[in-house]
Amino acid sequence: MVESLRLRDGTRELPRWREGLRAYGLIAGMWVRSSMTYRASFVITVVGNLLVTGLDFATILLMFSRVDSLGGWSLPEVAFLYGLSATAFGISDLVLGSMDVLGTRIRDGSFDTLLVRPAPVLAQIGADHFALRRLGRITQGGLVLGYALVAVDVNWTVGKLLLVPVMLVCGAAIFGALFVAGAAFQIVAQDAAEVQNAFTYGGNTLLSYPPVVFGKDFVRGVTFMLPLAFVNWVPASYVLGRPYPLDLPPGAEFASPLVALVCCALAGLAWRAGLKSYRSTGS
């Protein structure tokens, strides 16, 4: 009798990261299927998301209806910044955007239920309430980026052209690292969701404007401390042939992958430390 209880499908456990991806896929898939039950409602929320997030760009358009340039940057150039940041942020928001509920889940105790399931917690919390409506932000970001690519006055080289997808991937990774680090912080300070949002959503808005409109100390902080500048400012300045307001080491314009990698590693360590502190102190 007891023997039958041990029945499993016999497969060995996968490495942790694959186990995580698998769990992420399962949970996200469930949410997608559930949102597709009401197709009309799904379409409406996607369009709504597209319009609401598009308001950010409408603000920029409104500004350019009064002025011809912003700190010397033309509308297509600002659109280039905006498109890169919005798309990169949209991707990480789609993948990890639900992480800001973590503090609430710790407070109400439902975080415990994630720990008794046979899947990495990060994957479970990341995929929770996975919402395809967030494609709206990516879509509008992509549209603005498309317009910018056509409209900017740049001598495109292969290198510059390749830098565009690299910026998107690295930007998404840097924002993703912020989401994860913010979540780790929420384990310690459970009311910190707004702090996290200030860095993620706030960072995205910030990067929609040229670096020259901000104070130098501020740009320094965003470049060296919290390296959001590597999402678009630094590499985009290179692509557009605009001087960066700070002196940077040579090759900085191609450093985004390295910066993204370091950010992800640090965020991973922060997450592990956060989880560990939770498991030894309890809720």
Add this chain to the structure above:
Amino acid sequence: MDEHFIQLDRVEKVFDVRKKTGFMKRERRQVRAVDSISFAVARGEMVGYIGPNGAGKSTTIKMLTGILTPSGGRLRVAGIDPSRERTRLAHRIGVVFGQRTTLWWDLPLIDSYKLMHRMYRIPDARYAENLARCVELLELGALLDVPVRQLSLGQRMRGDIAAALLHDPEVLYLDEPTIGLDVISKAKVREFLRELNAERGTTVLLTTHDLQDIEQLCSRVMVIDHGRLMYDGPLTGLHEAGESERTLVVDLERELPPIEVPDARTVRVEGPRQWLTFPASASAAPLVARIAAEYPMVDLSVREPDIEAVIAKMYAEQAEKAVS
């Protein structure tokens, strides 16, 4: 080793509690939530784990499931150290938290089950069989397509229990499984747990405030208070440990002065009715015979001790010992 399926050896859990004592001032204090607890549970046992609020029950369960890491001591469940191999252990245990759900709140019940099916890699046939069984015994048929947030507390609890059992766990932890349930729901849940234990040999460890849960389900009880194990043994022994008393209620023909017999004392007189207490370990028969011989008795009844009172008494005695 099968006979020590769950094994705790001087397990401790110390929390750092920071208390605000003034503006910007904080006092650090250590709280021993679990203080050197040792016990072993054999495969197939059904054990009740009781104690007042804040005694350390939930902390113990959290350590057994790997949610919390012990501060000291040795802890093994099915040979696994829970906090080190949390996900590996997760395949072999089921957990039901009475006050929070493991189900996906906004989705229909069946979606949660389908996800469990894949996440736990339950073989299809096994999943179908277990689901059918749970649906039948826990009467979930009409609820499967209802979003979890729309279920009543009792329905949700049954849904949660099913979710915890789809992957054939070897041990089931239940933290307050009947809290807030009505009488019928409680009876259903208890009946199901009894069958599960009898038919599948699933080891069950449950914490509860409801002593009827223990009386109806568990042959073994552990009492914990202030993080220490105060009693571990059969339910009947708990009465002796607490030196509990039974009560004999005697109806006499008329009002009389308090009855005087050896081995019992009259604690209350109300008209012709009198209440006598005597040790729970003693037999009521000789006492009844004696009273019947000496007094004009009309009717009588024997009241069993209330476990709650027994435990309260045990605490009081411990506290007295601590003071003296």
